[in-house]
Amino acid sequence: MAQSKALEQPIEALDETTLELRAGRRDRWLTSLTFLVLFSIWVALTGSGLWEPLIKPIFLPSPVAVFEAFQNLLEGGYQGRSLGYHVGISFYRFATAFSFCILVGVPLGLLLGMSRPIRAVIEPPIEAIRPVPKLALLPLFLIWFGIGNLSKIVVIAAPVFPIIVISAMQAVRSVSQKKIQAAQALGAGTLTVFRRVVLPASLPGIFTGIRVSLSIGVTMLVGAELTATSEGIAWMALTAAEYLSTDIVLVGVLIMAIMGYTLDRIVRALEARLVHWSGKD
């Protein structure tokens, strides 16, 4: 049906956009298929009440059990707090850390990229602390910033901040010299060159830094809620693991996965809108 309709259309109708739409639809279909297969394997291994599980529920509960655990958590909360509260507090920690990194890190990176003296002052210390495993600093952060939210926010920001700063700096430094010269020859002053050439040309690199650090930030959430707290979605999963409540652990893990995935999608969508021209020189 769809095919005969396509044949009736004039050739010009099959333009770039239509072809791209079709390819996109096919890609999405294939992706859904992957998830369907993975889910089926999960169902098959755990039985889901239909047959004997091949893996003990304590190692891998069935999807049905996980869904039930999710419903129970929605109704009864976890350890005196609602599920929404746990998710909310984790998101608050993550979002605060990330907003700080972007709002301060991107301008700082741009500045470092533009000015050699400032780079000489600030880049070496940032490079020096970059390889230090930030989780190892957690005890220190607890002493410095207390057991409240601040120490958690600092732990998440610690690895994200240098990545965002350095990627913004590199982005500025790799802006094509030719384009800057072209702008200068057209009468643009330093400020115009920065605002209309360097800044937009750096955006793709800045976005890459943000996307890379996104998953690192979600990972650090687990580290941040490892100790000295009794709330948060990662904390929930960690304590549930102590009682071998694998179903609750999985609910927590899935929520964090969805959070990471959604954020990545949002950034990608923004990227596609704002830097659609990237890499097409």
Add this chain to the structure above:
Amino acid sequence: MSIEPFDLNGRDRRNGAKLAVEHLSKSFGSGTSAVQALAPLDLSVRTGDFLCVVGPSGCGKTTLLNIVGGFERPTSGRALIDDRPITKPGRERGVVFQQGALFNWMSVVENVAFGPRSCGVPAEKARQHARELLEMVGLAGFAHRYPYELSGGMQQRVGIARALANDPEILLMDEPFAALDQQTRELLQEEIRGIWRRTGKTILWITHSIEEALFLATHIVVMTARPGRVKAAFRSRFSESPDPLIAATPEFTAAKRQIVELLRSESQRAQSLEATV
């Protein structure tokens, strides 16, 4: 019709030259790894000249243009515009690069309007002017496309329109058509000749193509292998001919042979030079 040898530096040319290059030299690096790109070189370009520079690869043509553009400083000597030394880029010198110099985050019309806007023209007025220029280079329908949606030839047209938007006194072009196919190149050569005739702009044009030089130039400078000096200079009248098939005439072929032979000996020298580096 033919080409005739020409003294680019005669006193009558020096005085009132639009662009003058005096004993200009440029070295890159220092010590034993120093590379001398330009030997002391002298040139003068008068208002309305269309000066083409041809020379073996690596002889310093781009370096010369970068110095005139104000992007690089000479090691010695100086370049002057209207008797004022060039120290930095300026809007009276419009530059067209070979490729990859368009702002790919801006639409075509914004690219062309960039110059006037940077010089304080209100945005709407600059865009209006840009649309007129785009019409002139045959891209009226592409104002709101992005550079990546255009072919190589169309992108070069945008580059030319962008450089013209500031109404520069002199246009500097570094092999602007080198990356284009033969047909597109010929078409654009016709166009640039038309623009030059209509506007009377002074043009400094670098090219690898001797035909292009003969077809476009009023003056042709042949450079030596690195370090680049002026090997020969010619006054050419082929560009004045209304005959679009001028390239097929025996005079044109003879002129071409004359320059080819000059260049061949230099290219051989350039190769032996590269071998020793």
